[in-house]
Amino acid sequence: MKSKIDFPWKYSEIIERLHNIQPETYAGSRNFIDGVVSYLSPYIARGVISTKQVMEFVLEKDVKSYRVSKFLQELAWRDYFQRVHQSLGDKIMDDIKYPQQGAIHKQMPAAVYNAETGIKSLDNLIKQLYKTGYMHNHVRMYTASVTCNVGKVYWLKPSRWLYYHLMDGDIASNTCNWQWISGAFSWKKYFCNQANVNRYTHSKQKGSIIDKPYAELVKMDIPEVLQKTIRISLQTKLPAHHGLNIDINKPTLLYNSYNLDPLWRKDEDVNRVLLLEPPHFKNYPVSDKVTDFVIKLSKNIKGISIYTGEVNDISKLYKTKSAINKNIISKEHPAFIHYPGIKDERDWMFPEVEGYYPSYSQYWKKAKKFLRKE
Secondary structure, three states, X not given: OOOOOOOOOOHHHHHHHHHOOOOOOHHHHOOOOOOOOOOOHHHHHXXXXXXXXXXXXXXXXXXXXXXXXXXXXXXXXXXXXXXXXXXXXXXXXXXXXXXXOOOOEOOEEHHHHOOOOOOHHHHHHHHHXXXXXXXXXXXXXXXXXXXXXXXXXXXXXXXXHHHHHOOOOOHHHHHHHHHHHHOOOOOOOOOOOHHHHHHHHOOOOOOOOOOOOHHHHHHXXXXXXXXXXXXXXXXXXXXXXXXXXXXXOOOEEEEEOOEOXXXXXXXXXXXXXXXXXXXXXXXXXXOHHHHHHHHHHHOOOOOEEEEEOOHHXXXXXXXXXXXXXXXXXXXXXXXXXXOOOEEEOOOOOOOOOOOXXXXXHHHHHHHHHHOOXX
16 A cells, blocks of 8 residues: 555646545544544646645535644635745745744754754654655654754755755745744744654653743754754755757647646647756756656656756747747746736636735735635
8 A cells, every 4th residue: 555655746646636535534633643633745846736626625524614724724825825926026035024033043953954953753753754755744843843944044045955855845834834833934933842743743751852841942052963064955856957849820828847737738739848947947846756746747647748957948949929928827826927928817716816915824824714604
């Protein structure tokens, strides 16, 4: 039997995984590392399925809406962060609300990178990240808290390290989460102690660097184990360029690592190209495991070709500006605003709730009004 974190790439298996989610029991166990979570995040992040698609599936189940409300509320966090990114653009890589207080340096702690913090369950789960490309959301919070708030490290470089390895790596969700934990996107930093880690990872460790009351954690100096830093190099290996195979008498649909939807304009007679732009992956590098996953997911799209190059290589084939604007088609995403032509809207859970909201609670207060009533 396959592990839940052995992520299949075939669309039929992905839809089977969607059909097997248990949103009714999600609320009670979601924070435990073996809790009933959906394991759909890599497919949502890569645009294979959408948050709207998941929500509609859940609401079609014969179950009262209050029993799945927590699941939907947590699902909506992803859309909320997408709206933040949409509103801020590249400025999402700066402190969003407040300068991170207490940060001593902007490097990567060696103990976190090497999984040698001495917090046994955390170290084991960082090793699992390297092996599988998956980290439970609660463990991501632990990792960011230990790094930024106990180790007093500025959030940016560690966040890029985590993004590099995540199969569900998403610029908006990952960046906003690290900023929320470190106090750059929230008025209060998030701290975890050993008792909390023990509870949700089913461990019994004592005496670690975070085995203290919260009042002490907030005030303590950087533990010696977190003081050493390490230089890290994050680079993406992309497939070799093999030339473009495009019929300029047809429109071209551009796919990327955030849009791998096999149902998008499925019945149209078009060119379909997975565009892997080196400048994008220089800014947002990912591991070989992630690149391989993206390429495998693209195989669900009938007739797709893979091109390593820049969007201008494709658009210039259409010669004129009017031809480009009519024939280059993509899905809107703030990481790809430089794409010319038509930009289809993404499938939002709540398309009516647009723009920037300074807190998730404000966003959800408005969004939940559009949930189907029972």
